[in-house]
Amino acid sequence: MVNVRRRAALLVAMIPLAACGARVAEEPEAATVTVPRCGEDVEYTTPERAVAYEGGSADKLFALGLTEHVHGYVMPPANPPVEESPWAAEYAKVEFLGDDLLNKEVVVEANADLVVAGWRSGFSDERGITPEILDGLGIQSFMHTESCYNYPNHPERVTPFEALFTDLERLGRIFGVEDRARQVVADLKDRVEKVKSQVPQGDPVPVFLYDSGTDQPFTAGNQVPPNEIISFAGGRNIFADLDERWTQVGWESVVRAQPEVIIILDYGDQPAQEKIDFLKTSPTTATLPAVVNDRFHILDYNEGISGPRNVDGLEGFADYLRELPR
Template identity: 75%
Template sequence: MTAIRTAAPRFGAAPVALPLTLVVALTGCGAQIEESAQADTVTVNRCGEEVEYTTPQNAVVYEGGSADKMFALGLTDHVHGYVMPPANPPVTESPWADEYAQVEFLSDDLLNKEVVVDAGADFVVAGWNSGFSDERGITPEILDDLGVQSFMHTESCYNYPGFPERVEPFEGLYTDLERLGDIFGVRERADETVAEYRARVEAVREQAPEGDPVPVFLYDSGTDQPFTAAAQVPPNDIIRFAGGENIFGDLDERWTQVSWEAVVEAAPEVIIILDYGDQPAEEKIDFLTTSPHTSELPAVRSESFFVLDYNEGISGPRVIDGLESFAEYLREHAAEAEDTEGAA
């Protein structure tokens, strides 16, 4: 039972009330913000560290999750450009394709200091170890020394050196929208957006199948050893909110490598395929179907595969769409299982 689904985007676009130093004119679905001569400053947490921000005007965003958060808050005019490695799905497939078209594509490389400096950025949005990196020489501290403000996905903060912050992945999304709302003076818009997302999540949880949670394995990549989602990334919440159980949800990590022996022992009944990069989802399914490690897994025998788009699996507004699509799939899976048991 293989499913490839794309949920229709449903994002709020209500007008917002802003401080007197800002004038808001709504056009289309985004808020156009015109700054007064003096920019506002506000203190907001960057992971566990309090940071004073001046309203950014020239942001660089890394990957779809960062861009989507800005676009969802109507902040397109504050985004100079985006860095999008080639493994990411095309931005033309985004519900914010029009917004992407209004800003500059800066690089298809990993985030680096040179592209930030060359863009004249005054603000960078990325995750810790998924954008910002000690090894590649681009960290919030380095950018602070350059006079460039930075913001990290709260979901990635649990092991941020010196200033860790631990939240559940979906709560990290809500926190980011609220904090960005404070930084840019659009907190009312942020609160309305978060309220909509919470309501959509609660509706899913209320419809979760009854009974024991279905064991679910997320397959990212890897042949010798699989790469998968542990407790600290959005797919863990997607799985449990929909009524499943992530077979590696007890690992206190983000994306991690495990063993095929552990996968076999957990006997997943559903496999989520994370779809990105040069290897199509069907190739991943073919591998799992033919590999001696996995060909006898319950999920493989019943062809219970669900394809999750990359941007529905990383911290960003599209995880709500991913949750709704997977939840629908899991409800259908549960119904088919009941029919099979009834016919036996």
């Protein structure tokens, strides 16, 4: 079991006293709670200077009413402007720390005591910022459960929406707001069940999620929220059999599947209309049923990555499918 803050305290305690016989009053040890970080049990103390990477991480903290515990956020260019967020007022109360990928330097400079991000979508071996590295610096870390299915040594496999609920409950325990977390999760689950109860009759509509890419497209496998946004709303992700998160496929496999609806993931730095224009003009995709019938649905970036806005994305796509002629 990892105890990050206690490890840092022990390092300080090992420094010799400056004067022989000096007596130092010991500070009471901070209360800790054991919460899984992917498949590993970790002891946390209540964070006071949390740093969030991307909108999904910050949204989870803000949804739980934890703004006072958040020091700031790192928001890459792909993320749409925070002013468009339901929690825009909360973003305005904390510090903007950068518009690049997450890195160790910005976290250390912020004097963070918790970093919230996903594995391989924030934390990264290549960029030198992993939970293990932060453990060694006495900085706590929390990873989105949705990203844990292939986390080295401590994987955890949970379906994407259940992973969202798990994260909110675990963060509630870490920050001591369990009752608030239970209420937030209950409200989100009620909204999901309402959508499921209104699924249109008939066979699920084949749906292709277009993330990006022209030579080869990036799309959603079964380990990310759009897979369940599609299925809960009454569609069928044409790549639901791919045991991946965001992954590259070939256009030939898209053509074979003949999607009747295409979801466009709308990035902050790559407008959805540019992607639609490409699909309409490319000879490979121009004859797809979804393109011929102009059946495009725009999914906001923060509705597609793990966060409370997944449920907004589900409701919006469900409304779209219900309005399609059958």
